[in-house]
Amino acid sequence: MLPKDQVLDRAWELARELVKRPPLTLRYTRQLFTHELKRAFLDQMGQGIGFETYAQRRFFPAGGRMEPLDRAWDDNPWSTPDQPDAQ
Helix, strand or coil: CHHHHHHHHHHHHHHHHHHHHHHHHHHHHHHHHHHHHHHHHHHHHHHHHHHHHHHHHHHCCCCCCEEECCCCCCCCCCEECCCCCCC
């Protein structure tokens, strides 16, 4: 663990060492570090899109109208006028 003021210097030092390596080594090193992040992103993307779609349908009525909410956010943001106690 490095102090905050030394992190950037160390990162540059490592970058200078990495750039001396063959291109394939750099490519595979990058894949090694990014593979799990990409997999996690792709695994969760469908669920995230589903949540976003649900929220859009709940907050903005069908028909393309984009009126503001008809009540204060604090009252019950997940309710709608036709379903006052929806969760």
